[in-house]
Amino acid sequence: MNLQKWLKGFSFASMYGMFLILVMGALVTKTESGRGCGDDWPLCNGKFVPAYTIDSIIEYSHRFVVGVVGIILLIAFILVWMYSNRKDAKVFVSGAMFFTVLQALLGALAVIWPQSSSVLALHFGFSLMAFAFTLLLSLVYTRFGSGLSGATLSLTAGVRWGVFLITLYSYAVVYLGAFVRHTESSGGCIGWPLCNGSFIPELVGPTRVVFAHRLGAALLFVLLAWLFMAIRSQMRAEENMYQAAKWALILVITQIFSGAFVTLSMGYDSYLVASLLHAVLVSCLFGILCYLSVLAFQAKKGDRQAYGAR
Template sequence: MNNLNKKLKIFSILTTIGMIIVLLQGALVTKTESGQGCGDSWPLCHGQVIPESINTLETIIELSHRAVSAILGIMVITLAIWTWKKLPHVRETKFLAIIAVLFIVFQGLLGAAAVVWGQSSAVLALHFGFSLVSFASVLLLTILVFEEDNGPRVRHPKISPNLKTFIYFVFTYLYIVVYTGALVRHTGSSLACDGWPLCNGQIIPPLKGAIAVQFGHRVAAGIMFLILLALVIYVYRNYKDEIALRVTALIAFILVSLQVISGAYVVFTAMSLVSAMLHAFIITCLFGAVSYLVMLATRAK
């Protein structure tokens, strides 16, 4: 492995980690209601590059989020160009590079629009979804870099058309679940259900307002758990030779299990900062794992 490839590996890892930090910072901004920490100006903060007086925690959180996001935007664009030039022979490279850049730009523009003009909770929920797509594309580019050391076996798994379709369904449904979770946060519905797994002591509570939003997310997340359980059982029974597929499916199931547990933890701790950040971190990792399953499916013979 030459020095250039080593540098690309290190840079891709740093960019992936940085994207996770940006996602967690976004969750922190939402949790602490720091979205207006810099007023209604963007990209400036209170009309200045660096405010003369930073005297609130909200300003510190929002300003640091903007600064890290800007740095990561440059890093993502750099990674996209670097992998495009270094791995032009890999089928997924150009597509992922374009997606990474497009969604990091969409993410920034949507965040700016929310600051300057304000957005509905439904639109704000999209911001987290865009962030996850950008993260997943960066993660997959990183995987492509490391896969250069492996043989063609990793690149062409034998997956049936039915399983491919199911994996695409899992990805689509997970994105919907992510959106419902982001909607819970942005509508302030995280604690609408007192207790877990029951909602206010009921199996099915009155589906109105914040309770409907929270309960709907719980149901969607529960179905996601069952879907990934079915996937991992099917893969382990029928794809004993496809190591990458088996390991990734198992990781996805472990992560969705942890996500369910962390959701309960959010309720039991009245949405403490730790529980909220943990919940966001696990769903980020889960989305990355399922995205890799999709890449494997697209390579199938």
């Protein structure tokens, strides 16, 4: 196995592992297993191998996976910095390492010293950033990282800034969604697309939080529809940026319907599955938007090839 395969292998392993951490983190939140190990960290209720309760197994499994993925990412970090001549890969692996350590520390602090819902929501946000960086790192070693031969990235300033601002805005929408979960506000809006039978409900308590998240998601759809149309007018269909914009639009539509699934499944066995699907889709959407941002940044520099060109 040559060095290039090692780099690619550990990059993809860290990306898949970080994705698993996101899913397991959402499972911990939705099953209210965050206190499954009590106030102990890194031990679980004072033991290396915890008692076999559902809460402790879910929480400790999450911690175990974070530890394993952390080791995989550390190996990828060392390999990239020692043997890769790709500056973009070094930036991405460094960003992934930073946010992985940050989310692990925040998770530990949340166990030892209970945090507010607003702080706990950051935990998912930091995990999402770590996943996005590992996704970008893995794409470096695919055709999406080397670009199309002879492709020209030429975007207007308005579209470039649109990509950056929409990506930032999507992070705010994701944070608000995590805040809904951590404040247990999901029941604030019964029914979909109406909220409690009204187009504009009484904005108090959990209803205000959930309704704000719905409005944020709707606006994100409008912005991504505009972005896709703008990029389509300036890019060929085979361009990576065009394909990324198309998938971003598809994912935000799917995400909206998965949110409806979450609302309509409350009180049923399918609620947990719907919630995890919602987290998976938003993770993929944010990763695609980060990829779009890198492409837009390359266009701003006037590069003749797509992101990651050698």
